Amino acid sequence: MQKAIGMIEFKTIASGITAADQMVKTADVELLEAQAVCPGKYIALISGDLSAVKAAVETGSNTRSEDFIDSFILGNPDESIFPAIYGSADIHEINALGIIETYDVSSIIVAADIAAKTAIVKLIELRLAKGLCGKSYLLLTGEVSACEAAIAKAKEAVKDTGMFLSDSVIAHPDERLIKTIV
Numbered sequence: 139m140q141k142a143i144g145m146i147e148f149k150t151i152a153s154g155i156t157a158a159d160q161m162v163k164t165a166d167v168e169l170l171e172a173q174a175v176c177p178g179k180y181i182a183l184i185s186g187d188l189s190a191v192k193a194a195v196e197t198g199s200n201t202r203s204e205d206f207i208d209s210f211i212l213g214n215p216d217e218s219i220f221p222a223i224y225g226s227a228d229i230h231e232i233n234a235l236g237i238i239e240t241y242d243v244s245s246i247i248v249a250a251d252i253a254a255k256t257a258i259v260k261l262i263e264l265r266l267a268k269g270l271c272g273k274s275y276l277l278l279t280g281e282v283s284a285c286e287a288a289i290a291k292a293k294e295a296v297k298d299t300g301m302f303l304s305d306s307v308i309a310h311p312d313e314r315l316i317k318t319i320v
Contacts, residue, residue: 142188143170143219144195144211147181147244153205154180161198165190175267179207181243188213208244208301216254219247222261222276229262229279232316235308236285238292239275243267245301246274249292256291257284262319273303277319282309 146161148154151174158172158180167186174180184194191211199209221227236259240246243266250264259280267274278288285307296302311319 141185142191142211142213143183143185143215144191144209145181145183145244145247146195146198146209147179147207147242148202148205149179149207150202150205151178151180153202154182157198157201157206158182160201161194164197165194167191167194175243175272176270177272179243179267179272181266208242208299210244210248212248212251216251216261218254218261219250219264222250222264223247223266225263227260227262229260229320232262232279232311232320234280234282234285235262235311235315235319236278236280236289236305237275237307238289238296238305239273239303240296241273241301241303243274245296245299246276249296250276250278252295253278253288253292257288259284259288282307 146157162169167184167190170185171183195209195211238249259278262277265275289305293305
């Protein structure tokens with residue numbers, strides 16, 4: 139059975155740590171990541187059964203709600219999300235390069251899941267607000283039309299939250315650029 143994942147994102151470290159503690163006390167979930175990210179925000183990523191993740195994210199989101207930024211719950215996340223987050227995606231060829239950028243961490247993970255499920259693309263990297271003043275971005279590859287479809291669908295999903303910043307699809311990126319990405 140696939141596990142669900144969920145995340146909370148807070149604008150202060152103290153509130154984020156407090157919310158993460160409440161999440162793991164509320165339900166039987168595994169804390170995959172809990173850390174400060176730029177610019178002093180705090181994220182907590184959990185996994186577990188869908189009902190447990192829902193309960194934990196709801197509790198976390200309501201803890202110190204004045205500092206809450208965003209959250210998500212994915213019942214069946216695409217398996218390629220984790221290698222992209224941890225920088226271990228196995229990419230050998232980049233035909234086209236799709237890029238989407240958001241103002242927060244939660245939105246980019248949701249965008250990545252949607253993009254990976256929309257078209258035949260491979261997630262290259264999910265950069266989660268580290269060294270980016272709180273912004274996050276996704277890099278993916280595939281055929282030009284697949285990248286365009288995946289980015290368009292992901293953009294549509296996150297633009298309503300107000301967290302979408304920018305996107306691009308580059309057909310046949312230069313080898314010198316590719317070397318800096320993979």
